[in-house]
Amino acid sequence: MSVDKDTVNKIARLSRIAISDAEADKMVGELNGILAWVEQLGEVDVIGVEPMTAVIPNTLRLRDDVVTDGDVRDKVLANAPAKEGSFFGVPKVIE
Amino acid sequence: MTDFSRLGVAAIRDGVADGAFKAVEVAEALNARVSAAKALNAFILETPEKAIDAAQAVDADRAAGKPLGKMAGVPIGMKDLFCTEGVQTTAASHILEGFVPTYESTVSANLWKAGAGMLGKLNMDQFAMGSSNETSYFGNVVSPWRRNDGGKAALAPGGSSGGSSSAIAARLCPAATGTDTGGSIRQPAAFVGISGIKPTYGRCSRWGVVAFASSLDQAGPMARDVRDCAIMLEAMAGFDPKDSTSLDLPVPAWEVGLNSDLKGKRIGIPKEYRLDGIDEDIAKMWDNGIAWLKDAGAEIVDISLPHTKYALPAYYIIAPAEASSNLARYDGVRFGLRDLPEGAGLQDMYAATRAAGFGEEVRRRIMIGTYVLSAGFYDAYYTQAQKIRALIARDFDNAWASCDLILAPTAPSAAFGLGEKNADPLSMYLNDVFAVPASLAGLPAMSVPGGLSKEGLPMGLQIIGKALDEQAVLNAGLAIEQRSGFTAEAGEWW
Numbered sequence: 001m002s003v004d005k006d007t008v009n010k011i012a013r014l015s016r017i018a019i020s021d022a023e024a025d026k027m028v029g030e031l032n033g034i035l036a037w038v039e040q041l042g043e044v045d046v047i048g049v050e051p052m053t054a055v056i057p058n059t060l061r062l063r064d065d066v067v068t069d070g071d072v073r074d075k076v077l078a079n080a081p082a083k084e085g086s087f088f089g090v091p092k093v094i095e
Numbered sequence: 096m097t098d099f100s101r102l103g104v105a106a107i108r109d110g111v112a113d114g115a116f117k118a119v120e121v122a123e124a125l126n127a128r129v130s131a132a133k134a135l136n137a138f139i140l141e142t143p144e145k146a147i148d149a150a151q152a153v154d155a156d157r158a159a160g161k162p163l164g165k166m167a168g169v170p171i172g173m174k175d176l177f178c179t180e181g182v183q184t185t186a187a188s189h190i191l192e193g194f195v196p197t198y199e200s201t202v203s204a205n206l207w208k209a210g211a212g213m214l215g216k217l218n219m220d221q222f223a224m225g226s227s228n229e230t231s232y233f234g235n236v237v238s239p240w241r242r243n244d245g246g247k248a249a250l251a252p253g254g255s256s257g258g259s260s261s262a263i264a265a266r267l268c269p270a271a272t273g274t275d276t277g278g279s280i281r282q283p284a285a286f287v288g289i290s291g292i293k294p295t296y297g298r299c300s301r302w303g304v305v306a307f308a309s310s311l312d313q314a315g316p317m318a319r320d321v322r323d324c325a326i327m328l329e330a331m332a333g334f335d336p337k338d339s340t341s342l343d344l345p346v347p348a349w350e351v352g353l354n355s356d357l358k359g360k361r362i363g364i365p366k367e368y369r370l371d372g373i374d375e376d377i378a379k380m381w382d383n384g385i386a387w388l389k390d391a392g393a394e395i396v397d398i399s400l401p402h403t404k405y406a407l408p409a410y411y412i413i414a415p416a417e418a419s420s421n422l423a424r425y426d427g428v429r430f431g432l433r434d435l436p437e438g439a440g441l442q443d444m445y446a447a448t449r450a451a452g453f454g455e456e457v458r459r460r461i462m463i464g465t466y467v468l469s470a471g472f473y474d475a476y477y478t479q480a481q482k483i484r485a486l487i488a489r490d491f492d493n494a495w496a497s498c499d500l501i502l503a504p505t506a507p508s509a510a511f512g513l514g515e516k517n518a519d520p521l522s523m524y525l526n527d528v529f530a531v532p533a534s535l536a537g538l539p540a541m542s543v544p545g546g547l548s549k550e551g552l553p554m555g556l557q558i559i560g561k562a563l564d565e566q567a568v569l570n571a572g573l574a575i576e577q578r579s580g581f582t583a584e585a586g587e588w589w
Contacts (some may be wrong), residue, residue, distance in 0.1 A: 044486065059122075
């Protein structure tokens with residue numbers, strides 16, 4: 001499989017990364033190089049093989065259903081680039 | 096007067112405990128070395144006051160007769176991937192420039208609790224994506240090593256933990272934290288002639304470590320010898336309820352358990368790692384390593400890890416896929432950089448922020464990850480890669496039927512020059528060919544110095560062990576260390 005410039009622009013959009021026309025052109029070659037290289041995975045016989053989900057066998061723990069965290073609004077907001085009062089500020093999204 | 100830069104973790108800890116010198120003397124001496132080594136660009140941020148404060152606390156505890164921790168009085172470098180409360184943490188990115196965590200990562204908290212102090216935050220590849228430390232927003236880290244041709248070519252310290260490797264090799268600190276997703280502790284350790292161990296996945300908590308690829312990310316120590324790695328790993332490891340993949344197991348006493356007598360141990364030599372056209376110096380070092388382990392009493396056996404050649408391409412699907420998901424959090428809203436072009440809406444702000452805040456390699460990996468996870472391609476790429484990952488893990492399981500440890504080179508070559516492998520992302524990725532399989536299988540793996548190349552540069556030997564058997568890995572590392580006679584150091588040009 002290989003990608004064209006339209007696909008690169010679509011991936012960039014899905015990734016929420018703005019790219020220029022020149023960057024998209026360059027990325028076509030780079031992504032195709034990498035994709036051609038990983039293509040070799042297709043030759044491996046994986047019939048009956050379950051995809052790995054946990055590298056070291058481990059069970060997900062359950063903890064007591066109690067509040068263990070919270071009440072840290074100021075800490076959560078401390079690094080916000082544009083906080084407004086006690087809220088995260090964002091550009092207007094509803095007209 | 097003691098040259099504190101020559102002391103390792105054990106020597107500093109013991110000297111402080113015995114009263115041979117004060118922790119503050121060590122901190123002052125190393126603060127001065129850090130501040131005088133700017134040419135290496137190993138640190139993004141120096142925190143001399145943190146080192147002094149921790150040292151004073153240790154000295155006060157000793158004076159009061161209180162028990163001292165495992166790392167009491169040892170100043171270390173902290174890779175800038177670990178969140179440190181009140182101290183900028185950037186993952187070497189522009190998007191996190193100025194980010195000051197309001198919490199402390201579990202691993203760094205464990206180290207401070209053990210009495211270590213922080214000299215500063217170490218430079219690295221941006222978001223730990225890189226093998227040469229050339230993707231940092233804060234500039235390349237330079238290795239203290241130079242080729243023996245009399246030239247001054249700047250060499251790569253390896254990556255992604257290149258600030259850590261450079262600082263330790265230059266004796267700015269006795270030890271530092273690293274993180275290893277696909278070789279990021281072992282390859283930089285090999286490039287500068289030091290030791291480093293990636294423990295079993297789940298030994299060290301990932302909580303508070305800026306995430307790259309969560310199923311692979313694992314923290315570990317880097318230091319100048321095996322004992323120092325064992326001490327520091329004990330201080331870093333341990334169960335953490337805040338990390339869902341943390342292993343709920345006691346931390347073994349690895350330092351006390353060190354024993355370089357390998358009688359009864361079988362060492363596997365994987366034939367698939369002997370690549371066509373393998374570097375001559377690397378091949379010779381590997382042979383030396385085999386001889387040293389034999390001399391230590393081990394039995395050498397040939398093994399096969401048949402899916403080895405698929406490890407790297409599988410890694411370069413899985414790691415970017417996880418990264419594209421993990422890095423979705425950088426949105427310009429909650430922390431970090433915001434780029435809001437005039438009149439832009441929310442979506443434009445996301446795209447502009449992420450374009451301005453992520454470096455080229457990070458953008459490339461996010462886009463690869465997005466592509467392989469996108470509708471219509473998920474099974475062909477991601478599911479296939481996860482199946483191959485299962486086969487790679489099975490290769491190791493099969494190998495353990497005939498051996499206890501595996502010996503291989505850490506990297507396919509000694510250090511290359513900065514700028515030499517930039518043109519093609521693939522040629523850079525190939526540097527991790529020997530390191531990635533153990534990462535995919537979650538196994539403990541260590542690099543120890545194995546000798547010098549013809550160019551006079553360090554090369555590393557890698558030991559891979561069974562899950563949870565860090566002790567055997569450390570022991571084999573110690574056996575090599577005692578026989579390799581590796582004492583070479585970089586000349587102090589900076």
